[in-house]
Amino acid sequence: MRITNLVLTSSLLALLGSFSYSAHAADSAIKVTSIAQVEAEAIDKKGNKTLKRAPVTKAVPGTEVIYTTTFENTINKPAENIVINNPVPIASEYKAGSAFGKDCEILFSVDGKKFGHAEELKIKDADGKERTALPKEYTHIRWSYKVPLAAGKSGEVGFRAEIK
């Protein structure tokens, strides 16, 4: 009978209406995010000078940008052999000594293939002479974690680079 069918359909619809379908690719075990910030002097509530970080807005040549990558182990197993590879962004120069990351070995590269400590990186001058590369000539940074990242734990690495 029509009336009955109508009632049944709408009840079914009402049940279906609250169901939401969302499609995810299988979630990565580690959640990784990367942000770019600048640092500015500010006065805190007590009147003391402090440094405050904010998203990059006024990005003229010469601006120093702080790049921070955070990662979180979202599963219940430890993550091992964590390595983060990071090319220095275009139109930017790596700031000497700015790379940071707890429990990491930090290495650099000037060609994206060979990674080493500062004194191991060589560059050929215009006249063909080999010399140690300057930090502003680095093209890649690599953080290698010496310890596993336990379930639920987070880590943070980063560096500074100046806009050319």
Added chain:
Amino acid sequence: MSFPECRFLKSHIRLLAVWILLLLVAPQICWAAGTIAGTAISNTATLSYSLGAIPQADIPATSLAFLVDEKVNLTVVGGVTTNVVPGSIAQATAFTVTNNSNSALDFALTVTNVMGGDQFDPNTCSAYVESGTTAGYQAGQDTATFIDELAPDATKTVYAVCNIPAAANTDTGLVGLTATARGDFTGANGAYAATAGTLGAVITQTAGADTPGTVDIVFADSQGTEDGASPDAKHSARNTYQIAGAGLTVTKTASVLDPQGGSVVMPTSVITYQIAVNLGGGTVTNLVITDPLPAETTYVSTGTGSITITCISGTYTGGGACGIVTITTPQPLATKTDTNLDADFADFTGNTVTVSLGDVTGPADFVITFKATIK
């Protein structure tokens, strides 16, 4: 085209093919003035890891991209001294204007001519951009009145062209040139858009919160001689016009001696004329002093004649010697035989005294005296 900041890139690229590809693909982002405004910068970190000794898929993370903003900066350089002759027209003095911004820009030009610290004001001034066809100011070629589409780090020569008023030798007149950056920021995300042939709009600094996704405008210029202290997209400098060359002054005085020893102007009174010629600097060619005597007077020519010429300082054609010379008899100019300051430098014809000094190089002083009696 060379990229001074990008030298290190070249040393790594061994494969010609890769280098060519990079040139084609990479945006021309390296300039001494800085990365071209509008360039998008983001950071990508890639994390690799293992679970139970089994390598897992890499996880990349990219930061939110931001655009490089526009830094407006320019430099005007002057400091040039240009020698000019008083009363001369359209005298050019050169400045340079350099674009230190990280995009091409237009530049409006203004000339200031009235300021303190000088003895005269150049007038009727205009600014013209060197066209590059012929070196130096050419009125027919250098006609642009603003700088059109000047690339980052490029320089143009600009002339201030002024008239010089009457002034004394060594006097100076200051002239200032101000360049103001101009441009339409109507390109993608607020980037500079070229307006070839037309002067771009007035530029205003981005007020309020700057944004990562649009090209914000920041003024970064320093203060020049004519513009304000706060960055204002202007710069300026001064040049000096200096009077030199024909700073020639000729002064005539007369004194009267009457028969009684007084100075009454009456028949038979003797007038002594004194003409002082001063050349402050530079060289004047074929300097001739001509003095027609008044009709009521008679040149005194008796005895040794009355013209004396004294050279106090200076040199003249052939390096002739200075000294006091008395003309014994009036000589026509045609019989001048040498370049020395002697008898044949002066002539008295048709009641007119003519003294020819030849080419004179200053600083030089001459005094010519002669007598005439009142009829």
